Amino acid sequence: MKTGMQDPQEKFMETTAPLDRREKRKLETRARIEDAAYALFQRQGIEDTSIEMICREADVARRTFYSHFPNKHALLGGLGVSRLYSQAEPMLRHLMEQFESTRERLEAMIDYIEASFSKYQEIDRQLILTAPAVFANDPDQQRQINRSAKDSFASLIAAGQAAGDASRAYSPEILAAMIVGTLNTLTVSWAIDPDYPIFAKLEEARGMFEALICSD
Template identity: 80%
Template sequence: MNNPDTPIDRRQKRKLATRARIEEAAYTLFKRGGIEDTSIEMICREADVARRTFYSHFPNKHALLGGLGVSRLYSQAEPMLRQLMEKHRTTRERLEAMIDYIESRFAAFDTIDRELMISAPASFANNPEQQRRISRGAIDSFSRLIAAGQEAGDARRQFSADILASMIVGTLNTLTVSWAIDRDYPVFAKLEEARGMFEALICAD
């Protein structure tokens, strides 16, 4: 196992930090001027990186869009659920807080976020292993939350934690994609409906 201070780990941390800087710069510019009118040169200037550095992380702007969609919109489950486990005591409280968090995210989303939500699945098509890893990670995170509730006695045992977690992830993904492709989609009403369904199927108290 590598020591956290080894050159390899420091190099990896710098690489991840640079990638994050490029993505943040791109998001800022996309939101300000739109995707089509934002060039790779503009992104490099905003992120203060050379073009060759950009291309070492992303082969083109399309790949950047997919990567940005994944990192901003599809990789939040694990840190979110870790916080819910720490801050809330019961399964019901955790599920309530989860829906509250997701609703706050949707309230802050903009046009650019819709485009990123559509772009992210396209990047998965070129990287099925990444899709599997993100999907499995989200399911595993929800499964741990539900399993903890089953052990504590406030979550139903009729279904396995894994199948209930798959139900949650599938529902949330469907709502997200529906909102991205349809500006009139009533996502907040659907999230409230999902809140009731999750609690009815999962909570025992």
């Protein structure tokens, strides 16, 4: 059995199709802007961070910034999407490669999420709450991210059903929707309420997922 997990904050940048040089350069520039902004927001807060500071930190021109984000609010939403909401598919792909059984994959998934929450700060709360504004302006992106997460969980469960260690009482699609809905609810609850017992709730979710999904 393969073991080990990468750092929860590491970005998984694999793609299913090769990018041309121009598109790759564009994505790298956008990532540099987002990384610079996140570092500044952590150090000095969102309100005290200007677009000019972000451009200087990222070593890009203002026109380059505006070619990716119309304003700072859009940047905040983009950060929320890229750092928090777009990680399900690559994370689950990693779990499928590293762990053999459905139970091990679900256990590692909760461990991964708990490790991520242990590192989240106030800026991450704001990003979680700001990202839906981006979705409102781009419903296609919202559907794509939601579908990607559900499809990835459904694939994990379907693989377990085929291997005989996942229950067949429910379809992979219904179980995937249950997982995504639960994790989204817990994440938003934590972002809204600083006193929300996120780790206790994640442990409760761990037990529920294993009880409903695992058959070994």
